Amino acid sequence: MGFDVEEFDPDDVLWVPGVDYIAGWREATDAAAALAAALTAAGVSLESAKATARTTPDGSGVVRLMWSVETVRAVVELVRGDKPDPLAS
Numbered sequence: 481m482g483f484d485v486e487e488f489d490p491d492d493v494l495w496v497p498g499v500d501y502i503a504g505w506r507e508a509t510d511a512a513a514a515l516a517a518a519l520t521a522a523g524v525s526l527e528s529a530k531a532t533a534r535t536t537p538d539g540s541g542v543v544r545l546m547w548s549v550e551t552v553r554a555v556v557e558l559v560r561g562d563k564p565d566p567l568a569s
Contacts, residue, residue: 499539508533508541515543524554 512531530546
């Protein structure tokens with residue numbers, strides 16, 4: 481299971497001649513897929529997760545994530561390696 485990734489919307493981009501927006505969007509889509517695969521392999525549920533691939537004005541890809549609180553907490557635990565929260569004391 482992966483992210484719900486939106487299709488490229490050419491009407492959602494301010495077009496500047498010579499800028500390859502589609503390549504940036506593809507790169508963002510590939511990055512979101514790689515993240516989804518890694519998190520799923522690590523046991524993080526992405527059931528309610530959403531990733532939106534977009535491009536910046538210069539054509540660079542960006543990924544916007546919308547995660548449930550449970551997903552964020554699971555990713556925090558994964559990244560920390562189950563270490564105690566230093567700010568919790």
